Amino acid sequence: MLDIKFVLQNxxxxxxxxxxxxxxxxxxxxxxxxxxxxxxxxxxxELRSERNVIAKDMTSCSAENRPxxxxxxxxxxxxxxxxxxxxxxxxxxxTSEFMKVPNLTHPxxxxxxxxxxxxxxxxxxxxxxxxxxxxxxxEIGQDLDLIDFELGTKVSGSKFYFLKNEAVLxxxxxxxxxxxxxxxxxFTLISTPDLAKMEIVExxxxxxxxxxAQIYSLNNSDLCLIGTAEITLGGMLANSVIDEQDxxxxxxxxxxxxxxxxxxxxxxxxxxxxxxxxxxxxxFAFTTPEKSExxxxxxxxxxxxLFRALDxxxxxxxxxxxxxxxxxxxxxxLEAWMPGRRGDDENTNGNWGEVTSTSNCTDYQSRRLNIKYxxxxxxxxxxxxxxxxxxxxxxxxxxxxLENYQQSDGSVLVPKVLQPYLGFDVIKR
RNA sequence: GGAGAGUUGGCCGAGUGGUUUAAGGCACUGGUCUUGAAAACCAGCGAGGAGCAAUCCUCCCGGGGUUCGAAUCCCUGACUCUCCGCCA
Numbered sequence: 001m002l003d004i005k006f007v008l009q010n011x012x013x014x015x016x017x018x019x020x021x022x023x024x025x026x027x028x029x030x031x032x033x034x035x036x037x038x039x040x041x042x043x044x045x046e047l048r049s050e051r052n053v054i055a056k057d058m059t060s061c062s063a064e065n066r067p068x069x070x071x072x073x074x075x076x077x078x079x080x081x082x083x084x085x086x087x088x089x090x091x092x093x094x095t096s097e098f099m100k101v102p103n104l105t106h107p108x109x110x111x112x113x114x115x116x117x118x119x120x121x122x123x124x125x126x127x128x129x130x131x132x133x134x135x136x137x138x139e140i141g142q143d144l145d146l147i148d149f150e151l152g153t154k155v156s157g158s159k160f161y162f163l164k165n166e167a168v169l170x171x172x173x174x175x176x177x178x179x180x181x182x183x184x185x186x187f188t189l190i191s192t193p194d195l196a197k198m199e200i201v202e203x204x205x206x207x208x209x210x211x212x213a214q215i216y217s218l219n220n221s222d223l224c225l226i227g228t229a230e231i232t233l234g235g236m237l238a239n240s241v242i243d244e245q246d247x248x249x250x251x252x253x254x255x256x257x258x259x260x261x262x263x264x265x266x267x268x269x270x271x272x273x274x275x276x277x278x279x280x281x282x283x284f285a286f287t288t289p290e291k292s293e294x295x296x297x298x299x300x301x302x303x304x305x306l307f308r309a310l311d312x313x314x315x316x317x318x319x320x321x322x323x324x325x326x327x328x329x330x331x332x333x334l335e336a337w338m339p340g341r342r343g344d345d346e347n348t349n350g351n352w353g354e355v356t357s358t359s360n361c362t363d364y365q366s367r368r369l370n371i372k373y374x375x376x377x378x379x380x381x382x383x384x385x386x387x388x389x390x391x392x393x394x395x396x397x398x399x400x401x402l403e404n405y406q407q408s409d410g411s412v413l414v415p416k417v418l419q420p421y422l423g424f425d426v427i428k429r
Numbered sequence: 430g431g432a433g434a435g436u437u438g439g440c441c442g443a444g445u446g447g448u449u450u451a452a453g454g455c456a457c458u459g460g461u462c463u464u465g466a467a468a469a470c471c472a473g474c475g476a477g478g479a480g481c482a483a484u485c486c487u488c489c490c491g492g493g494g495u496u497c498g499a500a501u502c503c504c505u506g507a508c509u510c511u512c513c514g515c516c517a
Contacts, residue, residue: 041479041486042479042480042485042486044486044487045485045486045487048485048486048487049485051498052498054497054498055447055497056447056498058447058497059448059498072497073497073498077496243439243457374457376457379457379458381475
């Protein structure tokens with residue numbers, strides 16, 4: 001959510017921004033409904049003011065005047081009921097459209113309508129070379145008895161899986177490695193609920209309703225399965241005011257993530273790449289507006305250093321304007337090399353696949369969730385900035401490890417940095 | 430699951446139908462004093478909206494109701510605490 005005053009004063013800029021971001025939103029309707037709502041609000045205020053005056057006079061008025069005042073007050077009450085009902089309709093109409101307005105965009109984000117315009121800004125190593133034909137992680141997982149998709153389908157449905165044996169240990173090793181690194185950076189460790197209220201989910205910017213919803217919701221309840229710990233970590237401070245001296249607040253959360261993945265099929269989402277449930281280690285920060293860009297770069301740097309530590313080739317992408325989600329002001333993705341992924345050309349093997357992502361959502365989420373900070377200098381309360389970043393999404397990290405570290409004999413080496421957490425350096429049968 | 434008590438500004442907390450347009454305290458900001466600081470004293474200080482301004486409106490957990498008038502009464506939902514029951 002943006003500041004309505006800012007939107008009205010910069011209507012053309014906001015229109016252009018929405019168009020650049022591929023968001024369909026009727027800003028003229030927003031402006032006209034808001035104006036109508038405002039005028040009605042003024043009428044309502046006048047009536048209320050008169051009612052308040054009468055209520056005050058009532059204590060001191062003469063006996064014969066009293067029925068006159070009561071009569072007028074009753075008229076006001078009826079008039080108010082009608083106007084307030086209309087106001088509620090206008091307000092709902094305004095709010096539902098206004099919520100669609102996307103965040104402003106960082107001036108350096110590449111302009112473009114689709115992911116083709118995303119800009120590579122950093123690369124760590126070139127794609128892994130093999131002296132043999134590399135397998136994909138589905139085959140490796142099967143051969144080494146690490147991942148069982150058939151069991152997942154049998155018990156829970158398609159796009160569910162069971163991790164087995166060393167893959168389970170890898171999940172814990174990756175988790176512990178990330179936690180250790182981030183605690184050193186001053187993050188507070190959190191294990192969050194896997195369910196959250198709809199108002200929180202919406203506040204973060206996800207749409208939990210409708211056919212395109214990426215979020216599972218529970219019947220007979222206002223709860224949703226979280227799609228990411230971003231929801232619960234951001235929701236932690238909903239409706240609160242933080243002293244500036246307590247910022248930035250940095251959290252690292254461990255959570256299960258649930259995604260409906262409606263309509264996501266095909267060879268680009270094979271195996272573990274696109275699943276209904278996975279574990280994620282998520283970074284989150286609340287900062288002052290002045291510090292959010294710096295923190296965003298810091299998160300990007302952390303994500304890069306974590307993947308460099310695994311020694312897996314990756315590239316960092318500055319996401320283009322048209323590919324940004326509603327809340328993001330700017331977003332960077334890390335794409336790891338996945339040797340088993342289908343190439344852009346059907347006959348080639350290997351491709352880049354998104355493994356982490358970090359967004360600066362500025363005050364877009366804090367406005368919806370009502371999270372402010374008290375400025376030390378002015379004593380005023382202002383909306384703070386919120387940022388999120390993936391440390392590791394376990395499922396996709398497993399893909400990148402299994403596929404890049406596979407050997408000609410079918411075994412998989414363990415990244416050096418994880419060996420101390422596992423006590424072995426190779427997975428084989 | 431049963432019984433009882435609660436939810437008020439950044440925090441604590443008074444307030445059971447009309448001088449509460451929310452007392453008081455803490456914290457915070459400015460000032461006096463001081464070599465400096467602390468203390469003390471003085472002053473300011475909740476949020477949102479409309480308006481050039483004066484000023485006006487809304488907000489006392491959410492929703493609904495009673496009343497000329499509701500933080501205050503009624504209904505309902507959420508949450509917190511205490512005790513009991515059950516249970517990893």
